[in-house]
Amino acid sequence: MSLEAILTQLVMGLTVGVNLVLVATGLTLVFGMMGVINFAHSALFMLGAYVALVTTARLGSFWLGLAVAPLALGLLGAAIERFFLRPLRTRFPDSHLLPLLLTFGLGLFFEGAAKVLWGADVVSLDKPRALAGAVGVGRVTFPTYWLFALGAAALLALLVWLVVERTSLGLSIRAATQDPTMAAVLGIDVRRLNTLVFGLGSALAAAAGVILGAMTSLSPQMGGGIVLDAFIAIVIGGLGSFTGAIVGSLLLGQVQSFGVALLPAFHTPLVFLVMAVVLVLRPSGLFGASPRR
Amino acid sequence: MNRRHFLKTTAVGLGATLAPAVARAQEPIKIGVLLPFSKAFAVLGENTYAGFMLGAKEAGTEIAGRKYTIVKEDDTADPSVGVSKVRKLIDKDEVDVIVGTVHSGVAAAIRNHIVDAKKLWLNPIATNDLLAEQGCSRYHFRFSASGWQSSAPMAPWAKAKFGDKAYLCAFNFAFGQQTAAHFKRAFEAAGGKVVGESFPPFGTTNYAPYFPAIKDAQPSVVFANFAGTDAVAFVKQFADFGLAATTKVVGPSNLVSEDVLSAQGQAAVGIYSNSYYTPSYDIPRNKTFLKACKEVIGKDGDHFMCAGYDVAQALFGALRETRGAAANKERLIQIIEAMKIDSPRGPLRFDPKNHNPIQHSHMRVVQASPLHSAVVDILKDVTHPDSGTCKL
Numbered sequence: 001m002s003l004e005a006i007l008t009q010l011v012m013g014l015t016v017g018v019n020l021v022l023v024a025t026g027l028t029l030v031f032g033m034m035g036v037i038n039f040a041h042s043a044l045f046m047l048g049a050y051v052a053l054v055t056t057a058r059l060g061s062f063w064l065g066l067a068v069a070p071l072a073l074g075l076l077g078a079a080i081e082r083f084f085l086r087p088l089r090t091r092f093p094d095s096h097l098l099p100l101l102l103t104f105g106l107g108l109f110f111e112g113a114a115k116v117l118w119g120a121d122v123v124s125l126d127k128p129r130a131l132a133g134a135v136g137v138g139r140v141t142f143p144t145y146w147l148f149a150l151g152a153a154a155l156l157a158l159l160v161w162l163v164v165e166r167t168s169l170g171l172s173i174r175a176a177t178q179d180p181t182m183a184a185v186l187g188i189d190v191r192r193l194n195t196l197v198f199g200l201g202s203a204l205a206a207a208a209g210v211i212l213g214a215m216t217s218l219s220p221q222m223g224g225g226i227v228l229d230a231f232i233a234i235v236i237g238g239l240g241s242f243t244g245a246i247v248g249s250l251l252l253g254q255v256q257s258f259g260v261a262l263l264p265a266f267h268t269p270l271v272f273l274v275m276a277v278v279l280v281l282r283p284s285g286l287f288g289a290s291p292r293r
Numbered sequence: 294m295n296r297r298h299f300l301k302t303t304a305v306g307l308g309a310t311l312a313p314a315v316a317r318a319q320e321p322i323k324i325g326v327l328l329p330f331s332k333a334f335a336v337l338g339e340n341t342y343a344g345f346m347l348g349a350k351e352a353g354t355e356i357a358g359r360k361y362t363i364v365k366e367d368d369t370a371d372p373s374v375g376v377s378k379v380r381k382l383i384d385k386d387e388v389d390v391i392v393g394t395v396h397s398g399v400a401a402a403i404r405n406h407i408v409d410a411k412k413l414w415l416n417p418i419a420t421n422d423l424l425a426e427q428g429c430s431r432y433h434f435r436f437s438a439s440g441w442q443s444s445a446p447m448a449p450w451a452k453a454k455f456g457d458k459a460y461l462c463a464f465n466f467a468f469g470q471q472t473a474a475h476f477k478r479a480f481e482a483a484g485g486k487v488v489g490e491s492f493p494p495f496g497t498t499n500y501a502p503y504f505p506a507i508k509d510a511q512p513s514v515v516f517a518n519f520a521g522t523d524a525v526a527f528v529k530q531f532a533d534f535g536l537a538a539t540t541k542v543v544g545p546s547n548l549v550s551e552d553v554l555s556a557q558g559q560a561a562v563g564i565y566s567n568s569y570y571t572p573s574y575d576i577p578r579n580k581t582f583l584k585a586c587k588e589v590i591g592k593d594g595d596h597f598m599c600a601g602y603d604v605a606q607a608l609f610g611a612l613r614e615t616r617g618a619a620a621n622k623e624r625l626i627q628i629i630e631a632m633k634i635d636s637p638r639g640p641l642r643f644d645p646k647n648h649n650p651i652q653h654s655h656m657r658v659v660q661a662s663p664l665h666s667a668v669v670d671i672l673k674d675v676t677h678p679d680s681g682t683c684k685l
Contacts, residue, residue, distance in 0.1 A: 005505065005509070008505045009502065009505060012501040012502040012504065012505060013502060015499060015501045016499045016501065016502060019498065019499055120333075120335065120336065121336070121552065122521060122522055122525055122552065122553055122556045123555075123556055124525070124529075124555070124556040124557070124558055126558070134533065134534070134535055139508075140505075141534055141535030141536075142534070143533040143534060145533070146501075146533070212498070215498075215499070215526070215529070215530070215533075216498050216522065216525065216526040216529070217522050217525035217526060217529070217553075217556045218556075219521075219522055221522075222522065224496070225496040225497075225498060226498050256502060257501075257502035260491065260493075260502040260503055260506075261502070261505070261506065264491055264492075268465065268494045
C-alpha cells in the first residue's frame with residue numbers, strides 16, 4: 001500500500017470507529033457506573049432515530065429532532081431505571097443476569113412497539129441540507145455530514161468523560177460504583193444517581209441513533225448489528241473502562257478497514273480473532289481493571 | 294369363475310374405483326398457499342398473495358363447475374417452519390397443488406417434500422438457481438427469475454453501454470456471491486474484465502472502507518447486489534462519498550426495488566437494474582393490471598403481485614382446460630408447459646428443459662420526481678441456460 005492509500009484507509013476506518021464510539025459511550029457509561037449490561041441499548045438507539053424522524057417531520061428541522069430525541073429517550077431511560085431496574089436490583093442485588101434479561105425483554109418489546117407504531121418498512125431520516133455536500137481532502141471525497149458525525153462523537157465522548165472524571169457529580173457516581181453502601185453512608189443518594197446514569201446512557205443511545213440513522217436508514221431492527229459491534233469494541237477495550245471503550249471502538253474501526261483492504265476474504269472473522277487474542281493476553285481487556293468481585 | 298361371479302366382482306370393482314372419482318368431482322379443488330406472512334418477509338408474502346387472489350377473483354369462484362378452496366400457511370421465511378407447514382399441506386390438508394414461496398432457503402428445504410409427494414408446485418418468487426439446475430423437477434414451475442436471470446443478462450448489456458471494466462460488490466452470502474459469479478462469467482464471456490471484487494457482510498452499516506478499492510480500480514461499471522437496509526446504506530453512502538457521480542452502478546432489481554427506493558431517495562437516481570417486471574412498463578396489459586391492483590388490492594402493483602397474479606393465471610387457466618380435474622397432474626404439467634401467458638410483464642412461457650420462465654428482461658434506470666425505475670431497454674426472451682444438470 002502507498003502512503004496515500006494507507007492514509008485513505010485510515011480515514012475510512014476512523015469513520016467506522018467513530019460510529020462505534022457513538023454507540024459505545026452510553027453502553028459503557030451504564031455498565032461502568034451501574035454494572036448493568038444494557039441489552040435494550042439497540043432498541044433505545046432505534047427509538048431515538050424514530051423520535052427524531054417524527055419531530056423532523058412535524059417541526060421541519062433535523063436539529064430539533066437531534067435535540068428532542070435524547071431528551072425523550074433520557075426520560076424514558078430514567079423511567080425504565082426507576083420502575084423496572086430499581087425494584088429488580090433492590091430485590092436481587094447480587095444478580096447480574098436478571099437486569100440483563102429485563103433489558104433484553106424491554107428491547108424486544110420496544111422493537112415490536114416500533115413495528116406497530118411506524119411499520120416494518122425501511123425509511124429515511126434526511127440529513128440537514130446544510131450538511132449535504134462533501135469536502136475534498138486530496139483524492140478523497142469526504143461527506144460533510146460524516147465530518148459532523150466525527151465532531152459530534154468526539155464532543156459527546158469528551159462531555160461524558162468530563163462529567164465522570166472532572167465533576168463532583170462524577171465523583172459521586174464513581175464512589176457509588178465502587179462501594180454503594182459506603183457512598184450512601186456518606187450522604188450520596190445512590191438511587192437517584194442510578195436513575196440519572198441510566199437516563200444519560202439512554203439519551204446517548206438516542207443521539208447515536210439519530211446521527212447514524214441519517215447515514216443509513218431507519219427500521220425497527222436498525223440497532224442490532226452496530227450495537228453488537230460496539231459490545232465487541234467495549235470488551236476489547238475493557239468492560240467498564242470509558243477510555244477502553246473509546247480506544248476499543250477506534251481500534252476495531254481500523255481492524256475492519258484494513259481487514260477490508262488487506263485481507264478481503266478474511267475480514268469478517270478478523271474482528272473476532274482480534275477480540276480472542278486480546279482476551280487471551282489480557283482477560284479484562286486493554287484498559288480493564290482486574291476483575292473486582 | 295362363472296359369468297355371474299365375474300360380473301359381480303367387476304361391478305363391485307368398478308363401483309369402488311368410480312365412487313371416489315364421483316365424490317372428488319363434487320369436492321372442491323384444494324390449493325395450498327405457502328408464503329411468509331410474518332417476520333422480515335411479511336410484506337413480500339402479503340403482496341404475492343394479494344396478486345394471486347386478484348388472479349383468483351378474475352378466474353371466478355368455480356372452475357368448470359367445481360369449486361376451489363385455498364389453504365393459507367405462513368412459512369415465516371424460515372426453512373424448518375416451511376417444511377412442517379408443507380408437510381401439513383400435503384399430509385393433513387391433502388392439497389392438489391402448492392403455491393409457494395418467497396425465500397430461496399425455504400424453497401430448497403421444501404423441494405423434496407413436494408416433489409416426492411408428486412404435487413404440482415407453482416413457485417411465484419424464490420430465485421434459487423438450484424431449482425433450474427440439479428434440483429429442478431417436472432412438478433415445479435417458477436414465475437419470477439432464477440439468480441442467473443437476475444444478474445447475467447445485464448453483463449454484456451452493461452459492457453456494451455458503459456465499458457469493459459467491472460467491479461463486483463455484493464453482500465456476503467449465497468445470493469450475493471452467486472449473482473456476482475454469474476455476472477462475472479457473463480461479463481468476461483463478453484470480452485470484459487473484472488478489475489476487483491468485495492463482499493461486505495450482511496447487515497453492514499458503514500461501507501466507507503470498501504470505497505477506496507472501488508475508486509482505485511476505476512471501473513466502467515460496478516455490479517452491486519444488496520437488499521433491504523443494506524441496499525439503502527450502500528446506495529446512500531456510495532453517493533455521499535462522491536462515487537455515484539463518476540461510476541455507473543448496475544444490479545438486480547432488489548438493489549433499488551420499491552421497498553427501499555424511497556429511503557434511498559435522490560442517491561438512487563441513475564442506478565441501473567434489471568427485472569422481469571417494472572410497474573411503469575408501458576403496455577396495455579400492465580395498465581389494466583395496475584388499475585386492478587389499485588382498485589382490488591388498494592396498493593400500487595409490484596413484481597410480487599405480478600408473479601402471484603401470473604401463478605393464478607397459469608393455475609386456473611390449466612384447471613379450466615382439464616375441466617377442473619386437479620388430480621390429473623401430468624395433463625396440468627403438459628398444459629402449463631405449452632401455455633403462453635399474457636402477463637403484465639410481457640409474454641411469459643416456460644422453458645421445457647427446466648420449467649424456468651422465458652421472458653423479457655427489463656433494463657431500467659432510476660429517475661427522479663417521481664422516484665421510479667423507468668425501462669430503458671428490453672432484452673427479449675431471456676432463459677436460464679441449460680447446464681445439462683437438470684433432468685425433468
